[in-house]
Amino acid sequence: MAAYSKAQKLKAKRGRPSLPAAEREANGRKSRRKSAVVLRLIETEKEVKSVAVANRVKMGMSIKEADTQEAGSALGRLHLLNPDEITKVQYEAGMRMAKDYARYYALTGIPFPTIKAHDVRGVRGHSNVDRPDCARAAANRIMKIEQALGEVDMSGRPVTSVTKKVCVRDEAEGMHLPHMVQYLKRGLTALAQHYELT
Structure with missing residues (x-):
């Protein structure tokens, strides 16, 4: 919904920010359809990768090298x-x-x-x-x-x-x-x- 008046613009800024656009069920829960889940995973992977690439660029790499x-x-x-x-x-x-x-x-x-590989509740080593x-x-x-x-x-x-x-x-x-x-x-x-x- 686009805010047109000044009051509507102020109201849009107040309170909790709206959730990102995602396909949802009638009850408000994110869609559990396979296509929607796969799309969300791909988007999440892209976000994570962009953060990693940005950090590598800060180290002095080119964007092309940082993506390898x-x-x-x-x-x-x-x-x-x-x-x-x-x-x-x-x-x-x-x-x-x-x-x-x-x-x-x-x-x-x-x-x-x-x-990174340690599991606090895991058993240390195997005898067999x-x-x-x-x-x-x-x-x-x-x-x-x-x-x-x-x-x-x-x-x-x-x-x-x-x-x-x-x-x-x-x-x-x-x-x-x-x-x-x-x-x-x-x-x-x-x-x-x-x-x-x-």
């Missing part, structure tokens, strides 16, 4: 913002490491080491593994990754910890410091050789 899949991870953002520092091969090696760790945690029942042969293969893969990172690591394991922090836990704190980027580059180079991507 690579911009969704800490390692991908480092690659997009500093392509001379983190190469495409290093990025791919880091993503393969992340997939190997995710598979290892899923098969062994170990909770993923990030606060459904597929022990797959779990053993995943564990062997992780041991080889640890060995490859350990060979280039200095005392105190900074290369391993920084590489896991960025690739596995998807955290980027401190990655503006040059020595942290150098540790990450060394780890990713070792991973690229391990995965035979170079």
